[in-house]
Amino acid sequence: MSARSTLRPRSVQPAWSFEYIMWFFTRVSGLTMYLLALSGVVGAFILGARTQVDLQTLLRWMFFPNRFHVEPYLDDAAFWVTAWWQIMQILIVFFAVSHGFNGLRVVIEDYVGRSFWRPLLRSVVFLLWLAMLVIAVFVILQA
Amino acid sequence: MKISLKLYRYNPEIDKKSRYETYQLEADPTDRILDILEFVKGYIDGTLSFRRSCAHGVCGSDAMRINGQNRLACKTLLRDLHGNKVTVEPIMGLRVIKDLIVDMDPFFENFRTVLPYLINDEPAPKTERLQSPEDRERFDDTTKCILCACCTTSCPSFWANDEYLGPAAFVNAHRFIFDSRDRAADERLKILSAQNGVYRCHTVFNCTLACPREIEITKAIGEVKRAISTGSLK
Ligand code: FES
Numbered sequence: 001m002s003a004r005s006t007l008r009p010r011s012v013q014p015a016w017s018f019e020y021i022m023w024f025f026t027r028v029s030g031l032t033m034y035l036l037a038l039s040g041v042v043g044a045f046i047l048g049a050r051t052q053v054d055l056q057t058l059l060r061w062m063f064f065p066n067r068f069h070v071e072p073y074l075d076d077a078a079f080w081v082t083a084w085w086q087i088m089q090i091l092i093v094f095f096a097v098s099h100g101f102n103g104l105r106v107v108i109e110d111y112v113g114r115s116f117w118r119p120l121l122r123s124v125v126f127l128l129w130l131a132m133l134v135i136a137v138f139v140i141l142q143a
Numbered sequence: 144m145k146i147s148l149k150l151y152r153y154n155p156e157i158d159k160k161s162r163y164e165t166y167q168l169e170a171d172p173t174d175r176i177l178d179i180l181e182f183v184k185g186y187i188d189g190t191l192s193f194r195r196s197c198a199h200g201v202c203g204s205d206a207m208r209i210n211g212q213n214r215l216a217c218k219t220l221l222r223d224l225h226g227n228k229v230t231v232e233p234i235m236g237l238r239v240i241k242d243l244i245v246d247m248d249p250f251f252e253n254f255r256t257v258l259p260y261l262i263n264d265e266p267a268p269k270t271e272r273l274q275s276p277e278d279r280e281r282f283d284d285t286t287k288c289i290l291c292a293c294c295t296t297s298c299p300s301f302w303a304n305d306e307y308l309g310p311a312a313f314v315n316a317h318r319f320i321f322d323s324r325d326r327a328a329d330e331r332l333k334i335l336s337a338q339n340g341v342y343r344c345h346t347v348f349n350c351t352l353a354c355p356r357e358i359e360i361t362k363a364i365g366e367v368k369r370a371i372s373t374g375s376l377k
Binding site: 010011012013014015016017019020022023024109110111112113114 | 300303304305306307328329332333335336337338340342343345368370371372373374375376377
């Protein structure tokens with residue numbers, strides 16, 4: 001018998017689409033949020049949260065390390081208003097807001113078929129996402 | 144044993160809305176649901192409409208919702224249902240034409256979208272396109288599909304939007320994407336990664352539970368997703 005005649009390429013060009021990229025982003029952003037929250041907690045502990053902060057404050061700090069959340073407790077809160085922590089806050093807000101609004105987008109794509117509502121709802125979600133980010137960054141930089 | 148059979152009825156020429164009719168019957172635990180439906184049609188009400196052809200789980204025409212689960216009437220024994228109450232309804236997500244018959248057009252439209260046939264423009268060898276047993280094994284599971292629509296009509300994403308290609312279309316795309324004789328994997332992967340493709344799948348597993356051929360559908364969809372992301376057809 002002759003060798004098989006089907007020497008096909010064992011791989012093709014990946015077929016990345018917008019849907020694929022957002023699917024991937026959902027997973028990565030979920031993971032990233034955990035890492036950022038963890039780094040926030042570690043930072044708080046280093047600053048003395050072990051003795052000075054209660055659990056609620058710590059949780060708030062975890063998900064939104066804004067200086068107002070710890071100021072009454074920590075004397076050297078000024079340290080947190082450095083560019084480094086502002087960037088951390090912006091990152092965590094970016095991932096959380098984008099992850100959440102992408103979820104809303106997926107609900108729309110799943111449940112709203114081809115109709116006049118679909119582009120409308122998509123635009124509403126996009127604008128809300130943008131507005132949230134702009135407001136959050138403004139608040140962080142003002143804090 | 145005595146059973147109470149509740150049937151979904153809808154005759155578009157008479158009924159404004161669908162209704163249920165209940166029959167009290169005598170049946171054997173080894174009777175199939177198809178036998179019971181045939182009995183009702185033959186001896187009680189000849190207007191009862193449903194599809195069936197092979198009566199042996201091969202043609203895929205008698206998918207219906209039996210006690211809330213998508214099954215083939217010809218492969219479901221009364222004793223499998225563990226009780227004497229039987230409810231039979233049409234599969235969901237497709238328009239009911241009459242009684243248990245639904246309009247399968249959107250389903251087959253989605254099926255055709257994924258190019259479910261061998262594509263290879265290379266000159267054909269003298270005898271045949273050979274394939275090693277391992278290469279054949281690669282897509283064996285998805286060759287088992289009989290297009291009964293049990294999977295697709297058990298999927299919440301499909302209920303919500305019948306433009307969603309659905310698990311049956313993915314299974315049949317998988318069957319050719321991983322076939323070493325085929326050359327159109329990239330074309331299919333593009334179709335599957337688009338708006339109505341595999342990213343509307345949220346791994347609910349209803350399809351895998353519903354499949355009367357026990358195809359591991361969710362796994363096949365996972366493999367398609369991996370091929371989309373890496374391009375690997377291994
Ligand atoms: S009648 Fe053919 S599959 Fe059931």
